[in-house]
Amino acid sequence: MSNTIKYLFLLLLKPMAIWAQDPIFTQFYNIPEALNPAFTASANTWNAGIAHRRQWPNDNRRIDTQYAFVSNLATDELGLGLTAQNHSEVFTGYNYFKLNGAASYRVDVSYDWHIRFGIEAGYGRKDFGFGGLLLEDQINIGTGAIDGPTVDPGAMRNNKIGFFDLNAGILADNESSWFGVSLRHLNRPDISFTENGNVPLNMFLSVHGGYFWDLGGLPSFFLPEGSTLILMGNYMRQSEYNRFDLGTVMDYGRFSIGVFSAVNLERKTNNGHLLTSVNPVATVNFGEFKFGYSYDINTSGIGRTGGIHELTLIWQSSRECSKCDNYKVRLKRNGEAGYSKG
Structure with missing residues (x-):
């Protein structure tokens, strides 16, 4: 095996390779269950959603991520849910799938x-397609033909690994604000593809919050009745990777528009970009459905990647909820915040 191929092969196995990082979503406010399990059943009625994220669609650099969830209340305080995620990369052939059960428990610490x-x-x-690698000893030097499988012992490794994963979070909220913290991979599962390897999956920290303004007091000719403004932020860190999303969304009833900025707060190099997108x-x-779209415009100079497209489809039942105080108020506010508070 040539030195170049050896280098590339070892690079694919590095613990800090890009696929060791968890996928993230620009529209985290629409699918907060992807951020923190404490959001499970926070809508206080049946709700479900799906998301599709396509990153860098140009050429063979495409990265696709799909996420789905469903949740509801089991009791007044206990919520149960199910989440699934699939993440795939075209260039490397890498795929990451997870299926989780989630539960949340609400404690009222005061009236608000x-x-x-x-x-x-x-x-x-x-999963990783190691079988697709072409090594030097597979090539017939005389004819240039491929003469069968490699005998290199370094290529004899697992293509798939399975592991148990554990996440936890906490969320504090009232009628106008919320703040949460979550940690993924608390048990640091081993994700090494080698038989005797030891590559613990780095924990993923998310710190998120938001503040809600009811703009009903403004003149009706300026904004439709029931318009709202929400300011939201989400800081994420996994090993050396960090990102801070900060933005605002204006809700005009049936429609809402907003903008977020993705910031690299802890730049590792002097020429690193503070604003990345x-x-x-x-x-x-x-009605009961909400369709969302976002487009990440790259500002870091990484090149013509085609940006990042993200689609979300959320369903929340409008059925009367005997278990929920002030249900109609929460249902209206949940139209944009992605969950209902209190």
């Missing part, structure tokens, strides 16, 4: 404030 505790656990699987978002409501 509530704390939710969440836990999520399940099965994760990472500007991300406009839009949402349209159709």
Whole structure:
């Protein structure tokens, strides 16, 4: 095996390779269950959603991520849910799938404030097509033909690994604000593809929050009745990778528009970019359904990648909820915040 091929092969196995990082979503406010298990059943009624994220669609650099969830209340305080995620990369042939069960428990600490505790656990699987690698000893020097499988012992490794994964989070909220913290991969599962390897999956930290303004007091000719403004932020860190999303969304009833910025707060090099992307978002409501779209505009000079497209489709039942206080108020506010508070 040539030195170049050896280098590339070893690079694919590095613990800090890009596929060791968890996928993220620009529209985290529409699918907060992907951020923190404490959001499970926070809508206080049946709700479900799907998301599709396509990153860098140009050429063979495409990265696709799909996410789905469903949740509902089991009791007044206990919520149960199910989440699934699939992440794939065209260039490397890498695939990451996980299926988790989630639960949350709400504690009322005062008339206005509530704390939710969440836990999520399940099965994760990472696949990599090592069989697709072409090594030097497979090539006939005389004819240039491929003469069969390699005998290099370094290529004899697992293509798939499965592991148990554990996540947890906490969320505090009232009628106008929320703040949460979550940690993924608390058990640091081993994701090494080698038989005797030891590559613990780095924990993923998310710190997120938001503040809600009711703009009903403004003149009706300026904004439709029921218009709202939400300011939201989400800081994420996994090993050396970090990102801070900050933005605002204006809700005009059936329609909403907003913009987020993705910031690299802890630049590792002097020429690193502080602002890495500007991300406009839009949402349209159709009864119990909500459709969202966002586009990440790259500002880091990484090249012509085609940007990042993200689609979300959320369903929330409007059925009367006997278990929920002030249900109609929460249902209206959940139209944009992605979950209902209190």
